[in-house]
Amino acid sequence: MEVKEKNSVMLELHDLSITEKKDDRFARVVTSLSFNEDDLVDIAVSRRTDFSENTLRAAIDILKNIAIEEICNGASVQFGLGYFHLNVNGVFVGDNAKWDSEKHALSVHVTPTAELRKAVKKCTVNVRGMAASPMAINSVIDVASGTTNQKLTPGAPVNVEGTRIKVEGDKEGIGIKLIKEDTKDETLIPATHISTNSPSKLSFVVPADLAAGDYRLVVVTQHSSSKVFLKEPRTFVFDYLLEVDA
Template sequence: MATEIKYQINGQLMDNTVTKDNTEDVILVPVSIGAADEERIISEMVAEDSGLRRETILHVHELEKRIVKRLLMSGYSVNAGLYYASTSFRGVIENSAWNPQKNSITVNFQMGADLRQAIKNTTVNIIGEKGAAIYIGGVADAATRAQDATATAGRAFTLTGRNLRVAGTAEEVGITLTSESGAMTRITDDLFVVNDPSKVIFIIPATLADGTYRLRLTTQYGGGNRLLKSVRTVEKLIYVGTTPPSTGGGETTGGGSGSDGDQEKNPLG
């Protein structure tokens, strides 16, 4: 039997801001070593020395994506080992007719057996305490009270976490919402309701179209009355007028920065 691959991930201790009265309550934050895009994945596959040329690996990678999309959009459920995916419809059907303006297709993802086994084969190393990081620990939609990153245009949206206060004079400072097409909407000063270190509340622009957006909060706030020389940024996916995909284990796409100007994964999702 082949030896199971072993993995290792580092974590740092951080105060749990949810339990404010318990000064000894801490959480563990994964230490990010960067982001891996498709180019990084292909490069890692080439580095495995499989004997396959980069062009061949890239072709197979693109072929798999094309086949998975075709199967999903034909009504198949796909079990790819790392994930299980299936499609579903949203919206009320009127007059027995599909209306793209009111109806949509979504793809739901759940953790697969391969990934669950990888988790079992992973060792977590605690490498000490983390500095005064910026992160988003929770979100809430004022319209629905949902805390799953859904939001409603024209209504208040709450971010809770640490060192979130939007402050500083750098051009990047502020909150932006970027759609999947790349269109960016900046939250203007008049849309801020609360701007505290542990809580920021702002109004989602009423004209914002439904869809998935990458929320990006950039600040120079460094705790107390201190402003940092460089900016720090935290990001999180939110879903305006729609619902997040099912991942079987919470959202993993959000991000924050633990040191000035550097981004890393959101410790709480």
């Protein structure tokens, strides 16, 4: 589908504290909407497609299952907007080394298609100045796997780095939450699981019984640069989905 000129993204600026220049900024894309497969099907039907909702959903499920099967058999698969193939993580010692699930793992690498890369280049970009809230999460480091902005390991610690993310306040809903992407179920991290709680860093232990799936990390706080809490909580939803393995 050809991308039209009306496609655009909005950016907000944040302080770039790692440089010595006080006026250095970095930009974030403002993500106001999040779509799943059902949402995309609804949009397609609303545009008077010749296919019904059930037909579209069935086609997606069939193709998705075939793609998963072939990827798990070692194939490189183009599906949707990306190219998928397997990577091998871990070091093998010796010419006759064997697979050890404690040391080795398979992961999925995704490369955007040329069509998507071309479409993104055509987007109109608008910068609306400094973000209204200075609060931001920059990175989420899963200590067990050593990955950044990718995974969460149940029962293991996580380090979150950002700006003004200290969890404090007296309003309802304050805390660190993990929201399951498909069901929208919320898991609140107990205060006893939080070991570091500062404006620039949070450390907490992922609940050991957290179900497998994709999660969004959400921080809600009334923290401010003064000793007085903000009147209303601020909420920051991390940009990346975080995977929890079965």
